[in-house]
Amino acid sequence: MEWIDIHAHLNMLEEGVEAAINNAKAVGVKKIITIGTQPEDHPIVLDIARKYYPEVYCTLGVHPHDGGTYTEAAGKFIEEHVTEPCVVAVGEIGLDYYYDNSPRELQKEAFRAQLEIARRTKMPVEIHTRDAEEDTIEILKEFKGEVNGLIHCFTGTEWLARQALDVGFNISISGVVTFKSADSLRETVKMLPLDRIHVETDSPFLAPIPMRGRKNTPAYVIHTAKFVADLKGISLEQLCEQTRINALKMFPKIQW
Ligand SMILES: [Zn+2]
Numbered sequence: 297m298e299w300i301d302i303h304a305h306l307n308m309l310e311e312g313v314e315a316a317i318n319n320a321k322a323v324g325v326k327k328i329i330t331i332g333t334q335p336e337d338h339p340i341v342l343d344i345a346r347k348y349y350p351e352v353y354c355t356l357g358v359h360p361h362d363g364g365t366y367t368e369a370a371g372k373f374i375e376e377h378v379t380e381p382c383v384v385a386v387g388e389i390g391l392d393y394y395y396d397n398s399p400r401e402l403q404k405e406a407f408r409a410q411l412e413i414a415r416r417t418k419m420p421v422e423i424h425t426r427d428a429e430e431d432t433i434e435i436l437k438e439f440k441g442e443v444n445g446l447i448h449c450f451t452g453t454e455w456l457a458r459q460a461l462d463v464g465f466n467i468s469i470s471g472v473v474t475f476k477s478a479d480s481l482r483e484t485v486k487m488l489p490l491d492r493i494h495v496e497t498d499s500p501f502l503a504p505i506p507m508r509g510r511k512n513t514p515a516y517v518i519h520t521a522k523f524v525a526d527l528k529g530i531s532l533e534q535l536c537e538q539t540r541i542n543a544l545k546m547f548p549k550i551q552w
């Protein structure tokens with residue numbers, strides 16, 4: 297079986313980029329998308345993806361935590377580099393009203409500006425959203441049919457999942473689904489169509505059970521995948537093949 301981790305932060309891993317890639321490969325995680333979050337890390341993630349392409353790809357985007365730091369120059373950098381073969385999406389972008397690290401109005405401005413970039417460049421987006429369901433959907437509706445993508449590390453309500461599917465977005469499941477407290481998330485995952493889901497680590501954060509307490513790493517995506525396959529009542533092989541197909545459809549630049 298060959299897996300893809302569609303959301304990792306390789307530049308944040310203590311073990312180092314090369315070790316993480318090798319550990320992942322050793323268990324069949326063949327492709328990794330490393331995520332840009334702020335203007336300062338864009339050259340770093342870009343370098344990682346260029347160096348390890350075509351195993352590793354990256355996204356470029358300004359995270360809602362840094363929405364207040366989004367500038368035209370940051371947008372210009374994203375737009376210029378998003379056409380490189382190793383850059384597969386704009387992201388992570390979105391709204392986070394849980395931490396409210398940036399004023400909400402600035403988060404919304406940055407979110408819309410980057411969705412515009414995705415629309416102009418015909419790139420998919422990776423969305424981060426927390427405690428901001430209604431505003432997220434309202435904004436995504438403005439781009440319905442013109443921008444596609446996924447909600448990464450989905451932890452929202454069933455309402456959000458249904459709305460996101462309705463505007464054409466897929467749902468990506470992280471290790472959170474394995475946590476004891478995630479009963480309602482598990483119910484939501486059960487209803488998701490198989491052709492609309494992804495699995496991810498969001499490493500170094502949110503290691504799945506039974507690795508909880510350790511630093512997460514792309515190799516652990518398989519633990520989340522096993523859990524999701526059980527929830528969906530399918531074999532691990534079936535989930536592997538389906539998530540591979542879904543990823544290739546979402547990110548057409550990925551070479552497999
Ligand atoms: Zn995120």
Ligand SMILES: [Zn+2]
Nearest residue numbers: 303331388498
């Ligand atoms: Zn992330």
